[in-house]
Amino acid sequence: MTMAQAHLIGVDWGTSHLRVFRIGGAGAVLEVRASPAGMGSLAREGFEPALWEALAGWEDVPVVCCGMVGARQGWVEAPYARAPAAPADLAARMIRAPTDRPVWVVPGVAQYAASGDLDDVMRGEEVQIAGVMDGNATGLVICPGTHSKWVDVQGGRITRFRTFMTGELHHLLSQQSILRHSVGESATASAAFLAVVARSLDGESLSSALFSIRVATLGQRMTQADASAALSGLLVGAEIAAARREFAVGPSELVGSPDLCRLYAAALDLAGFGRATLRDAGEATPHGLWRIWTEASRT
């Protein structure tokens, strides 16, 4: 028995994580490693050694990176591609890192307003989208997370998107605010969660509803689990309420962590979007990197 040979190394490098993928001939992921060496913990001269350490013992094949590593404050700046952007546009704008071995960094995508002003940006989600939307696919993709993205894809191109700070608000409120005494574990798509999503879709005010979670746990009529459900329900509901004023209501591809995707899928269904297709970002990212690399090899 011979070990399958890697053709590409994919790297997902964000502020708080580094994940590397050994990718075989047809884009199959052969092996995955995760390291805590996120950008946030590294000085500029620390990036290259951290990468080689993460790849120790793997084949000397091309490396393609995505995520905040390509931001101005990252390792190698890969200036944004402009929407509408297809995987081939990302491939054409990859930047070579100053390393002996070939390492490339995929750009993010920027959207401009009619006035010419920068309107929104993404870094990393464009690769997940390349990983789940085939050649000429059209539809709505939602990437829930720290900075959730709602993305219109037309004929395989990212045409329009909007960012919501939902995950970051959830983190700050559950860890650092007065609500940290009230909420427990991560929420699931419970009846309590859906009841609060419904109130939030009806336009309930976030900042008074947040305090009401504190009051309800003070009054001991709400458990920690229900308080977690209420916090997530308010934030996810507010995101969907705002997004449905800007995006067509209909089925979507949800790309993210499986738990978070299940939560969003239940809320989207309640909001009238129908059934979403759930895609694991841990698979979408190496698939997207393979696809972008394939586009680059074609030219």
Add this chain to the structure above:
Amino acid sequence: MTMAQAHLIGVDWGTSHLRVFRIGGAGAVLEVRASPAGMGSLAREGFEPALWEALAGWEDVPVVCCGMVGARQGWVEAPYARAPAAPADLAARMIRAPTDRPVWVVPGVAQYAASGDLDDVMRGEEVQIAGVMDGNATGLVICPGTHSKWVDVQGGRITRFRTFMTGELHHLLSQQSILRHSVGESATASAAFLAVVARSLDGESLSSALFSIRVATLGQRMTQADASAALSGLLVGAEIAAARREFAVGPSELVGSPDLCRLYAAALDLAGFGRATLRDAGEATPHGLWRIWTEASRT
């Protein structure tokens, strides 16, 4: 010349501050001291020594305290008075601290829903309100801050109120979120602030508008000062937009720090509430403590 004699010591004791007031015959504040010995920095056995240290050299007259010091997790629990609540109701429910010298703690106010569930709470603002609303006053009082309170006062009683987590959200977002790179000093009631208040009153989504501040500073079309104005404008605007669905639109008394009151006054005027009267919380609190003490002495 003789020094005016104190008749009462007022104490405003919150999570992060301790302020003490020497109060003379007619309720006049003769002297103020501030100490960093907030509740958050003290164990239960530390409260009494911290108080005596703050009052060193002052007359041995009765002491009346308000604020989170009377919460369950504070020094001496003073259970909430139930709305509707007048200063006399607060006076009747003061709790004596376990000290040799007479020290009293003023209760907060709790509001219950028709179902009997605890609906909202305040601790400290009830004293500010007693300080600015005379005997039979009726009107809207707004206490902007970490947890902003909108309060209906009828015939001198607190009849109904709602809390908004505006100040806490502002603190978390400006200090701990990705926006910390974008915003500068505290906002003033500038044209930039009012433009964003107007958008927020029109129902703009908070979590996408927050990220747009980050994008606008990335694109370098927005200064730090305008980013601060935008963050405050979004949060204050969202509070007023929600509150005006629940409270009658009209003139109000604004009680808080002078800078914050000026910001709210401009936003309230824009939202159709007319001109607010600005009251400094640093004066309202000792005045309210004096008034509650006077009520207690009557019985």
